[in-house]
Amino acid sequence: xxxxxxxxxxxxxxxxxxxxxxxxxxxxxxxxxxxxxxxxxxxxxxxxxxxxxxxxxxxxxxxxxxxxxxxxxxxxxxxxxxxxxxxxxxxxxxxxxxxxxxxxxxxxxxxxxxxxxxxxxxxxxxxxxxxxxxxxxxxxxxxxxxxxxxxxxxxxxxxxxxxxxxxxxxxxxxxxxxxxxxxxxxxxxxxxxxxxxxxxxxxxxxxxxxxxxxxxxxxxxxxxxxxxxxxxxxxxxxxxxxxxxxxxxxxxxxxxxxxxxxxxxxxxxxxxxxxxxxxxxxxxxxxxxxxxxxxxxxxxxxxxxxxxxxxxxxxxxxxxxxxxxxxxxxxxxxxxxx
Numbered sequence: 542x543x544x545x546x547x548x549x550x551x552x553x554x555x556x557x558x559x560x561x562x563x564x565x566x567x568x569x570x571x572x573x574x575x576x577x578x579x580x581x582x583x584x585x586x587x588x589x590x591x592x593x594x595x596x597x598x599x600x601x602x603x604x605x606x607x608x609x610x611x612x613x614x615x616x617x618x619x620x621x622x623x624x625x626x627x628x629x630x631x632x633x634x635x636x637x638x639x640x641x642x643x644x645x646x647x648x649x650x651x652x653x654x655x656x657x658x659x660x661x662x663x664x665x666x667x668x669x670x671x672x673x674x675x676x677x678x679x680x681x682x683x684x685x686x687x688x689x690x691x692x693x694x695x696x697x698x699x700x701x702x703x704x705x706x707x708x709x710x711x712x713x714x715x716x717x718x719x720x721x722x723x724x725x726x727x728x729x730x731x732x733x734x735x736x737x738x739x740x741x742x743x744x745x746x747x748x749x750x751x752x753x754x755x756x757x758x759x760x761x762x763x764x765x766x767x768x769x770x771x772x773x774x775x776x777x778x779x780x781x782x783x784x785x786x787x788x789x790x791x792x793x794x795x796x797x798x799x800x801x802x803x804x805x806x807x808x809x810x811x812x813x814x815x816x817x818x819x820x821x822x823x824x825x826x827x828x829x830x831x832x833x834x835x836x837x838x839x840x841x842x843x844x845x846x847x848x849x850x851x852x853x854x855x856x857x858x859x860x861x862x863x864x865x866x867x868x869x870x871x872x873x874x875x876x877x878x879x
Contacts, residue, residue, distance in 0.1 A: 582628065583636075683784040
């Protein structure tokens, strides 16, 4: 009896113990990745001494050059740059002055620096064969057709969603679909969940997101399992993530669009899943299971569907035979019995 209990405990704990090396290895990889950018960057020392010594701290010290007095200040949230996140971004190798003008060398910064026009994605990546695979030109064309651009006269820029200090390609790098969804929706809710930030690009009064989605059954679960852009952008075959955000009245508002065998999610959220994984485990659109999700109507078991067809066919055959017997054979039998 004791041996049986010990065996049960061992079998229960074994999978957890087996996973420990991989978890530790994953954590080491993340730590190594965060520090690698700083170690390799030619401008890390200059960035840290001239810019991040203030902007990289939530609390920084400021000294009056005339009086010599020093005091501590809180860094405004929108001016704070996390050094770890920056050196873990795709722009880790840059000098701050690659994107910001020489005017930022002066401290305090001059008022002119506040009115600088920021660089756009195409200023560096456009029409360059090195970055052709990312299709920046097509992304920019989609963006200029989006409601974000047309409704704000261009005041809404790439950086409203993609902070150049932190940018990483989520759709290509995320190992977890849930993590990808969460971070993608955070971008949308950063503005659409905050009237003050929304006021930077539009005078339109903001309606909070969840009340506008109350027509959905259980809106919270939908937002946890689907990206905002899966319903609010025009589908495209050319780029990985669609950027043509449509007006609210043009968004997907039919349950069948997602909850069917031809679910639009297979052309958006699960667009680049391999054909093999799409039909894994005998389920149509089985790749959706990788998101720990089950979409009614979109996920179907081929075996169960075939079994259902056979059962329904047998029922119809039996009902047909029974009907033929009742309508034709039985009256004939009665006639001869008389």
